[in-house]
Amino acid sequence: MPQNFLKYYIHIVFCGIFLVTQAQITHPKASPFATVEQEVGLAKITVHYSRPAVRGREVFGNLVPYGRIWRVGANESTKITISSEMEVTGNVLPKGTYALYAFPKADTWEIAFHTNTTHWGDGRKNYDPSEDLFRITVIPKQIPYHQENFLIAFDFITHNSLQMQLTWANTQVVIPFSVHTEKQMDAEITKQITENPTAQTYYEAARYLQEQQKDFERALGYLNKALELGGDTYYFHRVKSLVEAELGDYESAIKSAKKSKELAAKEGKDEFVRMNRANINQWSVLLKEH
Template sequence: MKKLFFTGLLALAMLSTYAQVKTPQASPAAKIDQMVGLADIQIDYSRPGAKGRTVYGDLVPYGKNWRTGANANTTFSVDQDIKVSGKDLKKGKYALYTTPKADSWDVIFYTSTDNWGLPENWDESKVALRVSVKPETLMRSVESFTIAINNITNDSATLDLAWERTYVSIPFTVPTNEVAMASIEKALAGPSYADYFAAAQYYYQSNNDMNKALTWVNKAIEMAPSDRDTPFWYLRLKSLIQAKTGDKKGAIATAKSSLEGAKKAGNADYEKMNKDSIAEWSK
């Protein structure tokens, strides 16, 4: 009897392990990843259905903050500073809240994004931006709550919300011209000191032309910002390249400069590497 009892328990345990009932979410999750000009915008939200209910003014009360979707708070991320309805919004990740009203909506970008729905305690200091827009009435009903980015140009788009027969469109602009011009000017100005360092490092590591690598690391050191010490890791690379070219005297002098910088920065690893190299090249 005991054997049968334990056999039954084992079978039940196995069933509970392998039986995974899959059912659809009541409010399915959705993601948007959209380029507008040169700005990357990402939105994560959940899509409740109307299901025959009156939404605004009933399911979603007028005059109260709403999570703008279902489940966890809807998030809006952008990798550049933009303007929403003409107002500045810094790049970053925000919870997107709204306050629906019959004749106007408040759209709120909130800096705390880890809430399940609305924050337990609303903190006005976390409101990065609040804008007001007018809702429109749709000719047909939208069953599932929908967020979209539409009317895309190189410099602008609209953040659109639609559910039941209500449609809200929030215009925003992106700094495409400023970003493009800065990129063009940087490219036309030639490589940066970091580019020269990366090229020298690659040539050294791949055992390519050491004279060219030395020219590039010298260029990187020359172009490095003058308001602070030459990076000790730049000097470390130069010393290694000098040693490979056979200039051990020069390599020791450069390694000593790198050693001083490493000591100043409190970097024990580079201190040891430089000391070891100086000892090796001094033989």
């Protein structure tokens, strides 16, 4: 091949490649990508998914056919990552990342937590049910409002559980998660109090027990230790009053609440002044009844 022709050929090929590359246009996606993160107890759930819109179409049973795998969104498969072991309706979900798939029907859905996260979309013929970690069955419900873009959200969040809600058009399904926060917290409290506890250590341990409505005697011991090491603070006395009231010692609870109110007023914490005042009135009534 003549040298001049070779140079011309290379030039034409290069220009063609350049023009093809330059012709690629970045455009907005019809189903925009979204990420939702939610803490629950000491753990975190992260979901990456895309949000298709209804756009006047019939969704379930039509756009999303019944009885066929759905990627729970659009574009690539929906991914869910959990930072520590959880349970879903009694099934153990180890720490890690999973593809989330659904098999909708008119009256029930199957939700699959799938270990193969490499498939694009629903995987189609490459999807292998044996790679499901497990499946659960959930009941879809009709909601009294219209959700235009597919939405994954979390609600009913406690230290130990939450609900993941999949909502689109007028349909919603709920997936319940539970975490082992109590076991983790008991270990954490023991570790921190054994190693090098501070006033804040004792306070946070007591506050957790008070919020969980458990071990009030132990919580009171921790609060007394917090006050011994850290001195008077409105929030130490505030939680102490709540614990004493749970133990039925309304006289001590009122005394602690008055101290908390006094200290909160000095720091301009009006909300704590109001909360303490309300509790003092409530416990004064209960004290008279006893």
